[in-house]
Amino acid sequence: MALLEQAYxxxxxxxxxxxxxxxxxxxxxxxxxxxxxGLIFGVIRYIEVPYFSAVVGFIIDIxxxxxxxxxxxFTYFAIPELGIRMTPMSASIVxxxxxxxxxxxxxxxxxxxxxxxxxxxxxxxxxxxxFQAMRYIILPQALTKMxxxxxxxxxxxxxxxxxxxxxxxxxxxxxxxxxxSQNTTYMLPMYVxxxxxxxxxxxxxxxxxxxxxxxxx
Amino acid sequence: xxxxxxxxxxxxxxxxxxxTDINLQVxxxxxxxxxxxxxxxxxxxxxxxxxxxxxxxxxLIVNGMDLADKKADLNELRKNVGMVFQHFNxxxxxxxxxxxxxxxxxxxxxxxxxNKKIALRLLDTVxxxxxxxxxxxxxSGGQKQRVAIARSLAxxxxxxxxxxxxxxxxxxxxxxxxxxxxxxxxxxxxxLVVVTHEMGFAREVADxxxxxxxxxxxxxxxxxxxxxxxxxxxxRQFLSKIITHK
Ligand SMILES: Nc1ncnc2c1ncn2[C@@H]1O[C@H](COP(=O)(O)OP(=O)(O)OP(=O)(O)O)[C@@H](O)[C@H]1O
Ligand SMILES: [Mg+2]
Numbered sequence: 001m002a003l004l005e006q007a008y009x010x011x012x013x014x015x016x017x018x019x020x021x022x023x024x025x026x027x028x029x030x031x032x033x034x035x036x037x038g039l040i041f042g043v044i045r046y047i048e049v050p051y052f053s054a055v056v057g058f059i060i061d062i063x064x065x066x067x068x069x070x071x072x073x074f075t076y077f078a079i080p081e082l083g084i085r086m087t088p089m090s091a092s093i094v095x096x097x098x099x100x101x102x103x104x105x106x107x108x109x110x111x112x113x114x115x116x117x118x119x120x121x122x123x124x125x126x127x128x129x130x131f132q133a134m135r136y137i138i139l140p141q142a143l144t145k146m147x148x149x150x151x152x153x154x155x156x157x158x159x160x161x162x163x164x165x166x167x168x169x170x171x172x173x174x175x176x177x178x179x180x181s182q183n184t185t186y187m188l189p190m191y192v193x194x195x196x197x198x199x200x201x202x203x204x205x206x207x208x209x210x211x212x213x214x215x216x217x
Numbered sequence: 218x219x220x221x222x223x224x225x226x227x228x229x230x231x232x233x234x235x236x237t238d239i240n241l242q243v244x245x246x247x248x249x250x251x252x253x254x255x256x257x258x259x260x261x262x263x264x265x266x267x268x269x270x271x272x273x274x275x276x277l278i279v280n281g282m283d284l285a286d287k288k289a290d291l292n293e294l295r296k297n298v299g300m301v302f303q304h305f306n307x308x309x310x311x312x313x314x315x316x317x318x319x320x321x322x323x324x325x326x327x328x329x330x331x332n333k334k335i336a337l338r339l340l341d342t343v344x345x346x347x348x349x350x351x352x353x354x355x356x357s358g359g360q361k362q363r364v365a366i367a368r369s370l371a372x373x374x375x376x377x378x379x380x381x382x383x384x385x386x387x388x389x390x391x392x393x394x395x396x397x398x399x400x401x402x403x404x405x406x407x408x409l410v411v412v413t414h415e416m417g418f419a420r421e422v423a424d425x426x427x428x429x430x431x432x433x434x435x436x437x438x439x440x441x442x443x444x445x446x447x448x449x450x451x452x453r454q455f456l457s458k459i460i461t462h463k
Binding site: 116118119121122123124125126127128129132136137140141144 | 267269291292295296299300302304305306307308309310311319320323324325365368369372
């Protein structure tokens with residue numbers, strides 16, 4: 001018991017929460033940007049612009065089939081070679097956005113495809129432009145259908161932020177490692193605590209998604 | 218000038234010749250019923266009129282616009298040409314009243330108060346005033362189709378196309394929809410092209426009946442003559458088949 005009290009001391013816990021704050025910050029920023037880009041790329045894939053969509057599809061396929069860790073290394077170590085400075089924070093966000101937006105693009109595309117084709121026809125026959133039909137009829141319905149796969153992708157993203165430990169982003173896992181590197185008997189308590197933290201964050205997100213889905217569905 | 222004019226129109230789906238040398242005129246205010254076997258191309262024909270299907274050759278002039286011209290402004294065309302589908306195609310994410318008000322708001326920029334007034338009046342004429350705030354999935358098929366008709370009417374189109382509007386409905390719902398269509402037809406100002414096998418409807422309000430088979434106009438008669446006796450054997454057989462089925 002004394003061990004737990006020491007492991008979970010105020011100072012250590014505060015340090016873990018600081019790590020959690022970084023994890024959440026990187027997650028929220030990355031989710032917002034990867035959602036925006038995922039939406040754009042997903043729509044481009046869906047509407048099949050000649051050549052352009054094929055090129056976009058090829059890029060999506062490449063990135064989706066690379067390990068995220070490789071992309072993180074690339075942004076942190078290779079891009080600075082081109083003269084662009086990268087902090088661990090910005091490198092992590094860029095890598096996560098690049099990777100996750102490609103994953104989300106596929107979610108978006110299949111979500112749009114799942115909307116009954118009669119909806120677009122009805123809208124066009126009713127006088128709406130293609131853009132208006134997308135904006136007011138197709139995308140809102142597609143997004144409702146997409147909530148479960150979108151959220152599970154967001155949850156992956158939150159968990160994947162822990163990979164950025166390796167480029168010394170001071171996120172949750174990294175902070176836990178610092179704590180137990182000073183006293184290895186803290187290793188197990190630290191792992192349990194951060195597991196709990198990841199779980200609570202991700203679980204709240206999936207509850208929110210279920211609520212949203214029920215309200216919109 | 219005719220409201221709708223097909224001149225030597227051909228349409229292909231890949232190699233499949235869906236419409237062959239169509240020549241047809243529909244005058245303003247006319248009610249034309251199109252009948253024919255399944256797969257004969259009735260939907261294809263009617264869908265070319267609002268540009269949902271492109272034509273490969275010939276001329277198709279609707280409300281003064283040539284749709285064979287690749288630069289034809291289909292959005293402009295569709296302000297004047299409405300369509301009612303077999304499967305309704307109501308906006309699933311919008312309430313009934315929003316289904317009706319959306320296009321006038323976005324496309325015609327109709328004033329919001331005016332838009333609402335027109336929408337409510339139309340809902341009342343199709344007998345669904347109390348359903349204004351329902352979602353499509355809460356309606357029966359017949360109710361959906363009446364909302365779809367109201368949605369089309371809200372645009373005040375010159376031409377209204379119907380593609381088998383009652384064939385997805387339970388029998389007891391069909392009359393409600395047909396009655397709405399009949400009253401539109403009897404007002405006489407709108408041009409109607411109706412693909413249907415409801416011969417009661419055709420007898421009562423059609424000016425002309427077109428029998429369509431294998432992508433061609435086989436017979437095009439004033440309604441009275443058609444029901445007395447179609448000239449073509451194929452049309453005669455088809456007519457007797459659909460009448461004995463009722
Ligand atoms: N998008 C398409 N691509 C390829 N072929 C098509 C397409 N739409 C229709 N066809 C073919 O064109 C022919 C005519 O179809 P259409 O739907 O116009 O017939 P229809 O007379 O409306 O039939 P039904 O009474 O069953 O509705 C059919 O053989 C059909 O298989
Ligand atoms: Mg058809």
